[in-house]
Amino acid sequence: MNATVLLAVILSIAATLVILNQALNIKGWFDLRKIRRLDDESFQTLVANLLASDNYQLKETRAMEETVQLILRNPTNEVLWVQCKYWRAGYIGTSPVHELAALIAGNEVRGCCVSLGKFTSQAQDLAKLNDIRLIDGKAFRVRMAAMLASQRPK
Numbered sequence: 001m002n003a004t005v006l007l008a009v010i011l012s013i014a015a016t017l018v019i020l021n022q023a024l025n026i027k028g029w030f031d032l033r034k035i036r037r038l039d040d041e042s043f044q045t046l047v048a049n050l051l052a053s054d055n056y057q058l059k060e061t062r063a064m065e066e067t068v069q070l071i072l073r074n075p076t077n078e079v080l081w082v083q084c085k086y087w088r089a090g091y092i093g094t095s096p097v098h099e100l101a102a103l104i105a106g107n108e109v110r111g112c113c114v115s116l117g118k119f120t121s122q123a124q125d126l127a128k129l130n131d132i133r134l135i136d137g138k139a140f141r142v143r144m145a146a147m148l149a150s151q152r153p154k
Helices: 003-023 032-036 040-052 094-104 121-129 137-151
Strands: 057-061 070-073 079-083 109-114 132-135
Touching (some): 040 137, 094 132, 121 132
Parallel strands (some): 079 109, 109 132
8 A cells, every 4th residue: 555545544644533533422323413414525435434344445535416425445356336425315115216226237346225214115125125235324323333432442
């Protein structure tokens, strides 16, 4: 890893820690209202760093208008396409899952939908059928708290 790439990684982690600390409330839980105030790019950074805890590395970011906003790869070369354009929605139905399922069909990739809201039971069933991972607001908050705790000095 060259010095420029290493510096970019360090700056990304530092920016994420600043964003995460701003979103914490007094009890140490993430305040989803504060996270909802982030811009799209900051939210994408949080999601990419969250998935880095699963050994995924960011390969590409895309505009929020597209179906897939993040493309990540893990050490076994598994590719994960992440959709997070509905991240501010309260309830997420089957449409985003259908969009992602249609896109990943026939490709050797996995899919993931991230939202701070809650996926309907129909969306959850469709995701299971298409092997799409769903991260809702509750899971997001718990995973972010764990990620922040793991990065704090002991």
